[in-house]
Amino acid sequence: MSQQEVSTRSRRTSHPKSAITRQRILDAAARAFSLKGYAATTINDIAMxxxxxxxxxxxxxxxxxxxxxxxxxxxxTRVFSAVRLAVGSLPASSAFSEKLEAAVTAHLTMLLQQSDYTSANIRVFEQAPAAVKRQNRKLRAAYGEYWGRLLSEGQRAGAIRRDVDLMVLRLLLLGAMNWAATWYRPGDLAVSELAQNVCDIVLNGAGLDSNHLERSSKGRRARS
Structure with a gap:
């Protein structure tokens, strides 16, 4: 951003009333972008x-x-702050499973219940002009790195297998959570329950363990 742009923005936000109006515009835009997408949202939509x-x-x-x-x-910024606060508020002795659930719950809560800004980011980022995406990627990268460190902690603690590629796991986890914005319906499942399901799948998998499979196979043979 040029010095002239910084100066112009400073003048526009220096007056309390101007700052309030600016915030109202941003709130309206976040709502419109989250509902209609970038291309379909006009300045008049935001103004209305x-x-x-x-x-x-x-x-x-x-x-x-x-x-x-x-x-x-x-x-x-909001979802990053919420996740860091949720994890940071836990006792230092907390297990990785507790930290993961706190982080997942905070992310999903911001995305699905509390922030049109977070929802808009997920919904319209790929529609944004290249220059806008390039600037926002710096923040997105920092957030991704935070999740990478959290998952690394879980791997060191033995909660995640050593042979798991943490980059793939991170991308799958964030992608799955973000996709919830397209299908989640309030009332069908509480966000806390959704978070527990996500963490259970991450830590325990969706498949049956070999002992369970063997017991099931023996049971089927005994009944035949």
Whole structure:
């Protein structure tokens, strides 16, 4: 961002009333982007949601891309902060399974219940212009690295097998959680229950262990 852009943005947010209006625009944009996507959302859509005239938005933001950039950045920042706080609030002696569940619950809660910003980030990132994505990737990379460190801790503790590729596991876990934004319906399953299911699958797998399979096979033979 150029010095002139920084100066312009500073003037636009220096007045308390201006800052409140700017926040209202961002909240409206996050809501619109999360529901309609990037391409289908217009400045007028954002203005209508914010209950203001479309032209007045340009006093606070240069363009729709400028708005999108902040929405995406806030989305990652909020979920990252929530996850770190959830894990950091646990006792130092907590097992990895407890830390994983805290992190997964915080991520899913922000995505599904608390933040249009996080939902918008997941839904529209791939639709964003290249320059916007390039800037947001720095925050996304930092968040991914945090999950990588958390999973590494679990592997060192013996909760994750040594032969598991942690990069693949991280991408699968984050991808699965983020995809919940497209299918999750409140009331069908509590977020806490969903988080427990995710952690159970990560730590225990979805397949049956060999002893269980052998017992099942013997049972079938005995009945035949």
């Amino acid at each position: 949601t914010a209950e203001m005239q479309g032209g007045s938005i340009y006093y606070h933001f240069e363009s729709k891309d400028d708005i999108l950039q902040e929405v995406l950045d806030v989305g990652i």
